[in-house]
Amino acid sequence: MAHLRRELYRQVKGPEITHADCCTLVFDTDAKNxxxxxxxxxxxxxxxxxxxxxxxxxxxxxxxxxSGQTAGHRELWRLLRTLFKETVDNDELIH
Structure with a gap:
């Protein structure tokens, strides 16, 4: 099973008690998910x-x-805007 991964957010706190939180955008190429x-x-x-x-x-x-917009939410929104902006720009070139 192949996965394409793009990290959205990572936060690590420590040192005696370490807490790590990571969000990743994942595309499962086999399941198309x-x-x-x-x-x-x-x-x-x-x-x-x-x-x-x-x-x-x-x-x-x-x-x-x-609830609560994290850096991961902001990065995902940025990626989505970039993806759809490219589509709009390409459509404008065709017409």
Whole structure:
């Protein structure tokens, strides 16, 4: 299964208790599915390096409807505007 991936957002906080949050735009080339994957990791060095990781996938529309606009939301909106702006510019050249 091939996946094309584009990171939208990454935030890491630490050092004793490290929290990482990463959102990635993913296109599954086999299933022809485009979605956002969010991975959250929590490392607590005070408890013998206990690591908790969670990964969730969501539809792009669901991701954009979440409350609070993060850097990931802004990057996805930027990519969408770029994609559709190119389409509009190309259509104008044809007519």
């Amino acid at each position: 485009l979605y956002v994957e969010r991975e959250v990791a929590h490392l607590d060095t005070t408890v013998e390096g206990a690591i908790e990781m969670q990964t969730a996938t969501m539809d792009i529309a669901d991701y954009l409807k979440q």
